[in-house]
Amino acid sequence: MERRLTLRARPARAARQKVVIIGLGPIGVELGKLVLSQDASFQLLAGVDLSPQLVGTPLRRLLGPQAPSTSVRETAPAPRGEALAFLTTTSSLRGAAPSILALLNQGYHVVSSTEELSYPALRAPRLAARLDRAARRAGRCIVGTGINPGFAMDVWPVILASNSQSLEHVQVHRVVDASQRRGPLQRKIGSGLTAAQFEALAREGKIGHVGLVESCAHVADLLGWPLDRVQETLVPKLAPRRLRTDHFDVPSGRVCGIHHRAVGSQGGHERIVLDLQMYLEAENPRDEVHLRGKPSLHCTVHGGFHGDLTTASQLVSAAVRLWSMPPGLHLASELPAPRRPARRVQLAFSDADS
Amino acid sequence: MERRLTLRARPARAARQKVVIIGLGPIGVELGKLVLSQDASFQLLAGVDLSPQLVGTPLRRLLGPQAPSTSVRETAPAPRGEALAFLTTTSSLRGAAPSILALLNQGYHVVSSTEELSYPALRAPRLAARLDRAARRAGRCIVGTGINPGFAMDVWPVILASNSQSLEHVQVHRVVDASQRRGPLQRKIGSGLTAAQFEALAREGKIGHVGLVESCAHVADLLGWPLDRVQETLVPKLAPRRLRTDHFDVPSGRVCGIHHRAVGSQGGHERIVLDLQMYLEAENPRDEVHLRGKPSLHCTVHGGFHGDLTTASQLVSAAVRLWSMPPGLHLASELPAPRRPARRVQLAFSDADS
Numbered sequence A, B: 001m002e003r004r005l006t007l008r009a010r011p012a013r014a015a016r017q018k019v020v021i022i023g024l025g026p027i028g029v030e031l032g033k034l035v036l037s038q039d040a041s042f043q044l045l046a047g048v049d050l051s052p053q054l055v056g057t058p059l060r061r062l063l064g065p066q067a068p069s070t071s072v073r074e075t076a077p078a079p080r081g082e083a084l085a086f087l088t089t090t091s092s093l094r095g096a097a098p099s100i101l102a103l104l105n106q107g108y109h110v111v112s113s114t115e116e117l118s119y120p121a122l123r124a125p126r127l128a129a130r131l132d133r134a135a136r137r138a139g140r141c142i143v144g145t146g147i148n149p150g151f152a153m154d155v156w157p158v159i160l161a162s163n164s165q166s167l168e169h170v171q172v173h174r175v176v177d178a179s180q181r182r183g184p185l186q187r188k189i190g191s192g193l194t195a196a197q198f199e200a201l202a203r204e205g206k207i208g209h210v211g212l213v214e215s216c217a218h219v220a221d222l223l224g225w226p227l228d229r230v231q232e233t234l235v236p237k238l239a240p241r242r243l244r245t246d247h248f249d250v251p252s253g254r255v256c257g258i259h260h261r262a263v264g265s266q267g268g269h270e271r272i273v274l275d276l277q278m279y280l281e282a283e284n285p286r287d288e289v290h291l292r293g294k295p296s297l298h299c300t301v302h303g304g305f306h307g308d309l310t311t312a313s314q315l316v317s318a319a320v321r322l323w324s325m326p327p328g329l330h331l332a333s334e335l336p337a338p339r340r341p342a343r344r345v346q347l348a349f350s351d352a353d354s
Helices: A026-037 A059-063 A093-106 A125-138 A155-161 A183-188 A195-203 A212-223 A307-322 B026-037 B059-063 B093-106 B125-138 B155-161 B183-188 B195-203 B212-223 B307-322
Strands: A002-011 A017-022 A042-048 A083-087 A108-112 A141-144 A166-177 A229-238 A255-266 A269-279 A286-294 A297-302 A328-331 A345-349 B002-011 B017-022 B042-048 B083-087 B108-112 B141-144 B166-177 B229-238 B255-266 B269-279 B286-294 B297-302 B328-330 B345-349
Touching: A002 B212, A017 A026, A017 A307, A026 A042, A026 A059, A026 A083, A026 A307, A042 A059, A083 A093, A083 A307, A093 A108, A093 A125, A108 A307, A125 A141, A125 A328, A141 A307, A155 A166, A155 A212, A155 A286, A155 A297, A155 B155, A166 A212, A195 A229, A195 A255, A212 A229, A212 A255, A212 A269, A212 B002, A212 B345, A345 B212, B017 B026, B017 B307, B026 B042, B026 B059, B026 B083, B026 B307, B042 B059, B083 B093, B083 B307, B093 B108, B093 B125, B108 B307, B125 B141, B125 B328, B141 B307, B155 B166, B155 B212, B155 B286, B155 B297, B166 B212, B195 B229, B195 B255, B212 B229, B212 B255, B212 B269
Parallel strands: A017 A042, A017 A083, A083 A108, A108 A141, A141 A328, A166 A269, B017 B042, B017 B083, B083 B108, B108 B141, B141 B328, B166 B269
Antiparallel strands: A002 A345, A002 B229, A166 A286, A229 A255, A229 B002, A255 A269, A286 A297, A297 B297, B002 B345, B166 B286, B229 B255, B255 B269, B286 B297
16 A cells, blocks of 8 residues: 655744853854754854953854854843843853853843753752742743753653653663764863872862763652662773874873763662763763663663764753743753754645644 | 762652543553552542443453442543543544543543544644644643654654754654564454455555554654655565464465555655554564764664553653643643653752752
């Protein structure tokens, strides 16, 4: 049997969202280019950064010829009407909070890559409640998201868990080949350090992935699991031989990356394992979810979610979906399912009932 | 570095949802058992079915000892306060519409496995608009969902697409081993028919998977793609040798399943391929998504989403998430990300700021 059906497509009306980008580091720049490439959905009002090297730089030099003909500013302009700020300046919730409050006061919604904002009640429940109140008062929304935290190790496994009638255990493995990533990321994972230097930085909390315990708490919250303990381990991956990238030349035996793991448990029983490896020349890079339950489930993203591209994608996706939310501080998991930034299109058979 | 962090867990208050189940076929029974197993989240008020064989049957005989001590009724009772009806009686939107309108009038939200309701504007935009108006007037919600349509070939690939900055092509393969499934499903895919019998039924629309073109339109809508054509093909899988299950004995050369495919295109360019194979002793059962874009993505659920268990899971998951939605007719993709039916739990470090 073969059937050809013609469709009529009715695009939904959608106004362009006015946006600003606060923080023009690698994520802000990637985000800016993505926003400009979707000019049916977004209008970029301004780029903001506090660093003296960037203030006054023409946006077009950073983001390409589609950018508005303005320069990087030190503060966001007052928006006319509803607008949204992408905030990509810091991983720290306490570091980001003053900026978020100021942006709300100006009338901006805030979508941020701040890792600790992905599940803000974990470290700072009172601050999270204060941000929520401020957002409600301003009639605006706040959400913290990205690929990780925000998707790969929290929202995505919980989406897959919607297929299980009951669930005992969640395990997520993310293996990232850092050889293909930008220099600052290769530095962030400790490339070239000795094991002792790595251990010292790890004890001070100056190395490792920010957001892993937030992801663990986010998963537990959505699954209704009252965890009482999270055990976090961070050990270096050591180069099995000399490893060279465009940015580093790592002798054999030196650090070539991180192995960061968070294990959440309840009454001594392990419930959630989040296992992240980011290292040079990683073998079999992938994102993998194992759910043990009724039914169990095993899912693999071959090659893994791409780090930098997907962070920008997730921030833009959240911005599109935030528009329909009530005011307040939201988790990425509270947004409706992702849709593309482009306008939705209602489709009907051409001989349908209307 | 190793760190043990203690957590304090604060369960969110959540009232039990009052529910009824309309239609006590295989899906309704699976759903009833699932609802009863989650008695912290749900209270089953009644089971309803029109078939003379079922009316008057004690619910406990169908659903087990946890069921209320009532019998199957012909109509839903008038609910006190807010309640939700699971409707699992038909695949047809026009068939389900009178029941949905009656349930709204009684004050029920409606979550239905009706396949054509998963994207109702495709076949009946006026009827869909009428259901939406009726739901708004009643202050209640309607959603049609399940594993397929509702997740595996529509919502799930679009969730994965949130990681791509731009997207050219979506391809989804679902391969189901029908040998492990219930007898009615093995019958539904044509087990034991001749190829000619299959082709005749296919031309009359009496065999094949209901909802494949709905999934295609749903994906296109969320991606903002104004498709102008869907080509649907349905051909039998023929048994390569004698195949025996608990329910069928299929001679070599007879039908042992379906290969159903929908290809959506725009201006002659193929954009979406949904390819479903359900047959006895299927090789490499799986759910697989290929996205071509920036970045591309390839994801596999090994063994595939389990059919009957996951349909019930998705219906219950939608019921939990529907509670926070504004009144109206919603697509499954408009709900917030899935969470477990159990109460959510806010987690904080025990030394956090509060």
